[in-house]
Amino acid sequence: MTLKILITPKSYKNYKDKNYPLLTAAGYEIIENNTGKTLTEDEIIDLARQDVAGIIVGVDPLPERVLKSCRDLKAISKYGVGMDNIDLDAAARLGIKVKNAVGSNSVSVSELAIALMFEAARRVSVMSAGVKAGGWDRVGGIELTGKTLGLIGCGQIGKEVAKRAKGLCMEVEVYDPYFKEEGFLEEYGVKLSASLDELLAAADVVSLHLPLNRETRQLINSRTIAKMKKSVILINTARGELVDEEALYAALVSKSIAVAAQDVFSQEPPPPGEKLLALENFILTPHTGAFTAEAGERMALYSARNLLELLGH
Numbered sequence: 001m002t003l004k005i006l007i008t009p010k011s012y013k014n015y016k017d018k019n020y021p022l023l024t025a026a027g028y029e030i031i032e033n034n035t036g037k038t039l040t041e042d043e044i045i046d047l048a049r050q051d052v053a054g055i056i057v058g059v060d061p062l063p064e065r066v067l068k069s070c071r072d073l074k075a076i077s078k079y080g081v082g083m084d085n086i087d088l089d090a091a092a093r094l095g096i097k098v099k100n101a102v103g104s105n106s107v108s109v110s111e112l113a114i115a116l117m118f119e120a121a122r123r124v125s126v127m128s129a130g131v132k133a134g135g136w137d138r139v140g141g142i143e144l145t146g147k148t149l150g151l152i153g154c155g156q157i158g159k160e161v162a163k164r165a166k167g168l169c170m171e172v173e174v175y176d177p178y179f180k181e182e183g184f185l186e187e188y189g190v191k192l193s194a195s196l197d198e199l200l201a202a203a204d205v206v207s208l209h210l211p212l213n214r215e216t217r218q219l220i221n222s223r224t225i226a227k228m229k230k231s232v233i234l235i236n237t238a239r240g241e242l243v244d245e246e247a248l249y250a251a252l253v254s255k256s257i258a259v260a261a262q263d264v265f266s267q268e269p270p271p272p273g274e275k276l277l278a279l280e281n282f283i284l285t286p287h288t289g290a291f292t293a294e295a296g297e298r299m300a301l302y303s304a305r306n307l308l309e310l311l312g313h
C-alpha cells in the first residue's frame, strides 16, 4: 500500500513542479484539493480517511473530529504560520505531529500591514475608484511620519513591521508579554510597553501580530477600544477573531476609532449583508497577506520539508 499526502491549499499547485518531486521521491502519492475552495471538515475526512500519512494544510479546519477520522494520519504541516485551524491539543493526544512554516511569509504580511496603514491614512483605492467612475474627489488624509505605531505581538511579522515603520520615521512601541529580544529593541529603537493599556493609549496606529488562541480571542473589544485614541487606525493582518466585530462596528459608526483596515475576518468570505462592509471607514482585503510569489515559494518548500521531517525522512 502506498501512503498518501493530502495537500489542501489551492495555491500549492503553483509550486508543484519543485515540491511534488520531494514528496513522491520519499514514496508518497499526492492527493490534491480540486474543489477550488477551502475544504470542509467532511471533505477532508472523505479524502484522508485512510492511507493518508500527512496533510499539508492551509486554513481548512482540522478539529478533533477530523483528526480522529483520519486513522493513518501521523503529521500535519502548515502551509503558513497561524495554526488556529488545527486542534493542537487533540493532535498531541492522538500522537499527530504538527509544525508550521516559521518566517515563510513574514516579509509579505508585514508589507501588506504597511500597505493597509497607508490605505487607511491616504485612501488611495477609494480615490482611484472615484476617479475611474468619472469623479475627481480628494479624500483628506493624515501623515504617518512622527506618529506612534503600536504593535500587539512582536514575533516574525511584528519585527518586520517594526523595521519598516522605523524606516518611515514612525515611533514604534510593542506589547508582547513573551518578548525577550532586548537586542532588537536597541538596534531598531523600539519601545517595549509595560502593558496593553499603555500601548493602546500611546498608539496612533495599532497593528495586530499575535496568534489566535483562547487567551487572545476578542482581545480587541469594547473595553480595549475605549483605551485607544479616537483618531486611531486599527490594522489587523493576523486573525479576524482577535477582534470583537460587534464592538468594532459600534466604534467605527460612532467614530470612537477612525479607521479599521483588515486582511482577515471572523468568517472568510464575510456573510452576505455583513454590516461592517457598508462602512466607509472599514477596509477589508481577502486574506492576501502571504499571497505573493516569494512567500508562496517559501511556504510550499518549507511545508513540504517540514512534513517529510515530521514523517521521519
Ligand code: NAD
Residues within 6 Å of the ligand: 080, 081, 082, 083, 103, 105, 106, 109, 152, 153, 154, 155, 156, 157, 158, 175, 176, 177, 178, 179, 209, 210, 211, 212, 215, 216, 237, 238, 239, 263, 264, 287, 288, 289, 290, 291
Ligand atoms: P510569531 O509566532 O512569530 O509571533 C507571534 C507573537 O505574538 C510572538 O512574539 C508572541 O510572543 C506574541 N504573543 C502571543 N500572545 C500574545 C499576547 N497575548 N499579547 C501580545 N503578544 C502575544 O507569528 P508571526 O509569524 O509573527 O504571525 C503572527 C500571526 O499572523 C499568526 O499567528 C497568524 O495568525 C497571522 N498571519 C496572517 C497571515 C495573513 O495572510 N494575513 C499570514 C501569516 C500569519
